[in-house]
Amino acid sequence: MDSLVQTTAFQQKIDQDLNIEPKDHMPDAYRSHLIRQISQHAHSEVIGMQPEGNWITRAPSLRAKQILLAKIQDEGGHGLYLYSAAETLGISREEMIEQLHSGKAKYSNIFNYPTLTWADIGAIGWLVDGAAIVNQVSLQRTSFGPYARAMVRICKEESFHQRQGYEIMANMMKGTAEQREMAQDAMNRFWWPALMMFGPHDGDSPHSGDAFLWKIKRKSNDELRQKFIDKTIDQATLIGLTVPDPELKWNAEKEGYDHGEIDWDEFHRVIRGNGPCNKQRMAHHVKYHEEGAWVREAAAAYKQRKNEF
Amino acid sequence: MTPQEALFKYTLRLGDNALIQGHRLSEWCSKGPILEEDLALTNIALDNIGLAQAFLKYAADIEGKGKTEDDLAYKRPERQFYNHQITELPIGDFAVTIAKQLLISAFEVPLFSALSHSTDETIAGIAAKGVKESRYHFVHSRDWCYRLGEGTELSHSKLQQAIHDLWAYTGELFEMAEEDTILLVAGIAVDLEELRPLWKETVATVLTEATIQIPEDGTMHTGSRNGVHTEHLGHILAEMQYLQRAYPDATW
Ligand SMILES: [Fe+2]
Ligand SMILES: [Fe+2]
Numbered sequence: 001m002d003s004l005v006q007t008t009a010f011q012q013k014i015d016q017d018l019n020i021e022p023k024d025h026m027p028d029a030y031r032s033h034l035i036r037q038i039s040q041h042a043h044s045e046v047i048g049m050q051p052e053g054n055w056i057t058r059a060p061s062l063r064a065k066q067i068l069l070a071k072i073q074d075e076g077g078h079g080l081y082l083y084s085a086a087e088t089l090g091i092s093r094e095e096m097i098e099q100l101h102s103g104k105a106k107y108s109n110i111f112n113y114p115t116l117t118w119a120d121i122g123a124i125g126w127l128v129d130g131a132a133i134v135n136q137v138s139l140q141r142t143s144f145g146p147y148a149r150a151m152v153r154i155c156k157e158e159s160f161h162q163r164q165g166y167e168i169m170a171n172m173m174k175g176t177a178e179q180r181e182m183a184q185d186a187m188n189r190f191w192w193p194a195l196m197m198f199g200p201h202d203g204d205s206p207h208s209g210d211a212f213l214w215k216i217k218r219k220s221n222d223e224l225r226q227k228f229i230d231k232t233i234d235q236a237t238l239i240g241l242t243v244p245d246p247e248l249k250w251n252a253e254k255e256g257y258d259h260g261e262i263d264w265d266e267f268h269r270v271i272r273g274n275g276p277c278n279k280q281r282m283a284h285h286v287k288y289h290e291e292g293a294w295v296r297e298a299a300a301a302y303k304q305r306k307n308e309f
Numbered sequence: 310m311t312p313q314e315a316l317f318k319y320t321l322r323l324g325d326n327a328l329i330q331g332h333r334l335s336e337w338c339s340k341g342p343i344l345e346e347d348l349a350l351t352n353i354a355l356d357n358i359g360l361a362q363a364f365l366k367y368a369a370d371i372e373g374k375g376k377t378e379d380d381l382a383y384k385r386p387e388r389q390f391y392n393h394q395i396t397e398l399p400i401g402d403f404a405v406t407i408a409k410q411l412l413i414s415a416f417e418v419p420l421f422s423a424l425s426h427s428t429d430e431t432i433a434g435i436a437a438k439g440v441k442e443s444r445y446h447f448v449h450s451r452d453w454c455y456r457l458g459e460g461t462e463l464s465h466s467k468l469q470q471a472i473h474d475l476w477a478y479t480g481e482l483f484e485m486a487e488e489d490t491i492l493l494v495a496g497i498a499v500d501l502e503e504l505r506p507l508w509k510e511t512v513a514t515v516l517t518e519a520t521i522q523i524p525e526d527g528t529m530h531t532g533s534r535n536g537v538h539t540e541h542l543g544h545i546l547a548e549m550q551y552l553q554r555a556y557p558d559a560t561w
Contacts, residue, residue: 046344053338057545060552060561061379062328062362065335066355072338073351080344118552118561168561176559284339292342294467295403298460305459 014215019145022088030214034144035089036105037216039096042082044108045075047281051115052124060118067164068121074157081153085146101286109267110197112275119172119179119186125165127187127194127232133158134228135198143215166235173239180240187236188244195259196267198225230256312495315488317371318391319498320432321381322488322534324364325392327439328382330413331357332545336400346403349449353410356442363435383553387543388536395478397542401471404464407453408471414447415511416482419504428496451515458519469521480529482508 006025013020020026049072056072059065083093099105110128115121136158139151172183199205199221211217236243247260269275310318334354341347365378395413400406421443424436457464483501485493492498513523532538552561 046339049339049347056335056338057332057548058551060383060559062358062365062382063379064561066358066362069335069338069351069355069358073348073355076344076348076351080348083344171561175561176556178556179559288340288342291340292346292403294461294463295342295346295457298464299456300460301464302456302460 014143014213017141017215019148020143021145029210030216031089033211033214033216034147035086035091038082038086038089038144038147039091039099040106040108042079042086042096043100043105044111045079045082047107047111047285048075048128049079050281050284051111051113051277052121054115055118055121058118059121064168071125071161071164074161078150078154078157081150082147085144085150088146097289101282101289103273106271107281108197109270109275110193111281112270112278113189113193114277116189117182117186119169119182120190122165122168122172122183123186123190125161126169126235127165127190128197129158129161129165130232131194131197131228133162134224134231138217138219138224141215141218166239169241170239173241184241187241191244192262192266193270195225195229195262196270198222198228200264200267226256229259233257310487310491312491313371315491316429316497317368318486318488319492320364320368320371322391323432323435324361324368324378324381325390326396327357327364328361329390329392329542329545330396331355331361332549333396333398333400334406334410337406342403350406353446353449356446360435360439360442363438367431367435379553383550387538387546390538390542390546391533391536392538392542393478393481394530394533394539395475395481397539397545398475398478399541402467403453404457404467405471405475407450407457408468408475410446410450411454411515412472412475412479412512414443414450415515416504416508417443418447418511419507420499420501423499423504427498432497447511454515454519454521458516458521465520468519472516472521473524476524477527478530480526481531481533484531484534486534 007027010020010025010027010030013024020030052068052072052075056065056068059068083096086096087093096105100107110131115124133155136151136155140148140155142148142151169183169187172179202208202220202222205221208217208220233243233248245260247258249258250256251258270278273279331354334350334357337347337350337354339347341350361382362378365381369376369378369381393413395409398405398409401409418440421436421440425433425440427433427436454468457468459465483505485501489498489501493500516523530539552559
């Protein structure tokens with residue numbers, strides 16, 4: 001049981017915008033909220049390697065192949081920092097992976113959509129990384145020190161990814177009729193799932209109260225979504241892409257766009273495991289984790305042997 | 310074969326080896342036994358593709374037909390590829406990939422090191438970059454050979470099997486073709502026969518330390534110097550070249 005003194009000291013730190021560090025006292029609920037959020041974030045980085053990895057061997061130029069490989073490598077690196085940040089809270093990477101496989105831990109829904117054409121690689125970089133940045137920029141000021149610092153490092157790389165994805169889309173829109181069609185199709189398929197990345201409307205987001213109080217979360221889902229929409233629409237228009245939302249219109253009063261309603265049935269369907277690729281993504285992760293077991297065992301046995309002598 | 314044709318083919322060979330090796334390694338993405346290895350293998354893939362780009366760009370210049378490195382990578386048919394067959398073999402399990410990387414980087418380190426003194430300045434420059442990278446690739450695969458060789462019975466037997474299966478593809482590395490002989494005289498190319506004992510010694514040292522038996526030299530696979538490959542290369546190219554071939558008018 002946390003003492004009143006400890007709890008008060010913790011909340012005072014939060015209120016003064018000081019970071020909480022791993023050795024500091026923190027309420028159990030704060031710790032478990034962070035473990036859930038950071039591990040989900042780490043798993044998202046790692047599962048996200050699959051849809052993009054789907055195009056590595058088919059990337060259309062040597063430059064494109066290198067950019068994509070380096071990008072996916074960055075995402076894996078993000079996974080590593082985040083697993084390490086979560087480990088400072090007293091959970092091991094192996095436990096986090098077990099929770100992923102058992103379904104206890106989640107990952108971002110967006111990666112349950114397939115990458116069908118090369119344009120999807122552009123759409124993911126531009127829209128998915130673009131949406132992730134909006135969220136992650138606000139997390140640079142999150143109250144848990146290791147998480148906030150991981151976000152600073154990660155955000156720098158994410159903005160590269162976003163630009164590179166946009167460049168793919170822009171080039172395709174300058175290309176042949178088939179390329180433009182491919183780019184628009186990717187836009188049509190990824191736009192709404194990208195908006196869903198920010199989660200339910202504020203009114204339907206039951207668990208965010210404590211997250212705000214503890215300054216884990218600094219901006220609401222709808223605020224972040226609005227930011228993303230406003231910065232992305234102009235980028236789309238600039239290269240001739242149509243945003244697949246007939247209700248989209250500029251609202252001068254709020255100085256932002258009004259948009260059509262998100263298909264929340266789809267959102268919940270995918271969260272419940274019934275998206276196009278949920279089973280595939282998980283089966284892939286489980287398969288290669290299991291297939292790698294003998295390698296991890298060999299490394300551990302070797303290390304032990306060397307320490308003995 | 311004119312000296313220019315020899316130089317073109319020789320540079321293509323260097324480019325193709327890096328390209329196909331890099332392509333195979335890139336298949337490990339999201340499939341590594343641990344996340345750190347996913348990143349390490351991707352890194353080696355990236356080094357290789359960067360090297361391929363440099364060599365193929367130079368090859369395109371030498372050819373002088375206004376092509377780019379991408380034209381050479383994505384629009385050449387399988388019989389005009391000159392990579393060693395060992396590079397195109399499937400990645401297999403982690404032991405196969407590590408064994409393959411050991412055999413290849415133990416060859417690349419002395420090759421690039423010698424080529425960094427080539428009288429052809431472009432090749433020398435690219436090789437100087439290559440030698441730094443391949444030293445790192447060698448260390449990575451060497452250390453994993455130790456871990457797998459002395460780790461568990463299972464890892465030992467997998468690595469032993471992989472070395473055994475790959476051995477017959479190592480003869481090709483040292484074959485001197487017409488282009489080698491022509492360019493050797495000009496101080497551009499390397500005498501591969503001189504590299505063979507160095508390679509053998511390096512590989513033997515690592516494998517002995519890893520308690521892995523060194524196979525006897527039996528019949529060796531051959532053909533890549535003439536663009537003759539295993540069945541695997543055609544599938545790699547079908548996948549790799551798909552977009553360029555399906556949309557020939559497009560740039561990406
Ligand atoms: Fe990331
Ligand atoms: Fe990213």
